[in-house]
Amino acid sequence: MIQVFADxxxxxxxxxxxxxxxxxxxVTAQGRFSVLLAGGETPRRxxxxxxxxxxxxxxxxxxxxLFWGDERCVxxxxxxxxxxxxxxxxxxxxxxxxxxxxxxRCDRMPDRAAANYEAELRRFFGxxxxxxDLVFLGLGEDGHTASLLPxxxxxxxxIRWTAVTRRANEHFSRITVTSPLINQAALxxxxxxxxxxxxxxxxxxxxxxxQQYPAQLIKPLRGTLYWWVDREAAAVFR
Numbered sequence: 152m153i154q155v156f157a158d159x160x161x162x163x164x165x166x167x168x169x170x171x172x173x174x175x176x177x178v179t180a181q182g183r184f185s186v187l188l189a190g191g192e193t194p195r196r197x198x199x200x201x202x203x204x205x206x207x208x209x210x211x212x213x214x215x216x217l218f219w220g221d222e223r224c225v226x227x228x229x230x231x232x233x234x235x236x237x238x239x240x241x242x243x244x245x246x247x248x249x250x251x252x253x254x255x256r257c258d259r260m261p262d263r264a265a266a267n268y269e270a271e272l273r274r275f276f277g278x279x280x281x282x283x284d285l286v287f288l289g290l291g292e293d294g295h296t297a298s299l300l301p302x303x304x305x306x307x308x309x310i311r312w313t314a315v316t317r318r319a320n321e322h323f324s325r326i327t328v329t330s331p332l333i334n335q336a337a338l339x340x341x342x343x344x345x346x347x348x349x350x351x352x353x354x355x356x357x358x359x360x361x362q363q364y365p366a367q368l369i370k371p372l373r374g375t376l377y378w379w380v381d382r383e384a385a386a387v388f389r
Contacts, residue, residue, distance in 0.1 A: 153356065153378045154386045160382045166342055170201060170285065171209045173338065177284040178211045185216045185330065187336070189297075190215070190233030190288040192371055193307045193344045197287075198240035212245055216275070220288065221298035221327040222255035223262065265313040270325060280343035281312065282374075283336040289324050290343045294351050294364025298327035305329055306365055326355040330368040343380040352384055 156162040160313070177184040183378045184291040188194070200206055222233050231236065242252070254272055257264035272281060288296045298316045299305055305314035305327060312332040334338060343352055355364050356378065362368070369376065 153303050156381050159381050162379055163200060164340060166197040167200040167315040169205050171206050173285045174215060176209045178214045183214045183216060185283050187218045187220050187283045187286040188237055189220055189289045191289040193289050193342045194287055195236060195240050198237055201240035202244045210248060216251050217320045218253045219255050221325055222257055224257040224324045226258050226271045258327045259313045261326060265315050265326050269311060269313040277306055281332055281335050284337040286336045286337060288332055288341045290341055290348055290366055292347055292351055294355060294366050296366040298325035299365040301365060333369055334372050336371055337374045339369060339374060339381055344384040346386060348384045350384045352380060
């Protein structure tokens with residue numbers, strides 16, 4: 152489903168409302184709510200709203216478990232850290248226990264970090280399928296999502312839930328979850344904002360079976376996929 156919002160603020164508000172609804176529903180049904188967070192700038196305002204009223208009171212925070220879709224392997228206090236952004240945006244103002252937070256710790260030894268994160272995911276889901284209640288994803292101008300980068304071997308992964316990727320021009324590696332994990336989710340929502348994303352968004356949504364971009368790998372097996380975009384990102388195909 153594709154939905155176009157007037158601007159980034161409207162998109163962020165709708166995403167926060169969705170988070171609250173999904174949290175309430177999941178906790179009522181199964182006693183906990185698991186969400187995979189996106190990095191980057193687009194979801195930042197959504198996260199800020201979650202810590203404010205009315206969402207702060209609507210969300211059953213003690214039963215919320217936060218995971219990350221990807222992380223740059225930099226020190227924890229590096230401004231480019233996805234976990235740091237989320238902490239500053241909303242987590243630090245909430246009374247969440249350490250057991251509710253599942254960051255990717257990968258400033259050193261990326262291969263081991265990827266294995267450790269997969270082990271944590273498997274401990275959390277146990278014998279059940281790894282079915283996140285909600286997954287937020289972003290979209291890069293090159294069509295990447297999470298850190299599933301163009302040309303990466305991670306795009307071919309069919310079994311493992313995590314992988315190491317790296318851009319040629321970056322001095323750090325990245326840890327990402329893989330499409331086999333994301334595609335188990337109950338609800339996956341791409342949050343896309345800005346005119347710079349319009350061309351790649353059009354290409355992805357107009358594509359048939361030919362895979363050109365990593366984001367095209369995201370096809371929930373038994374879940375729902377939303378594309379929520381602001382008017383600027385939708386400019387080309389409107």
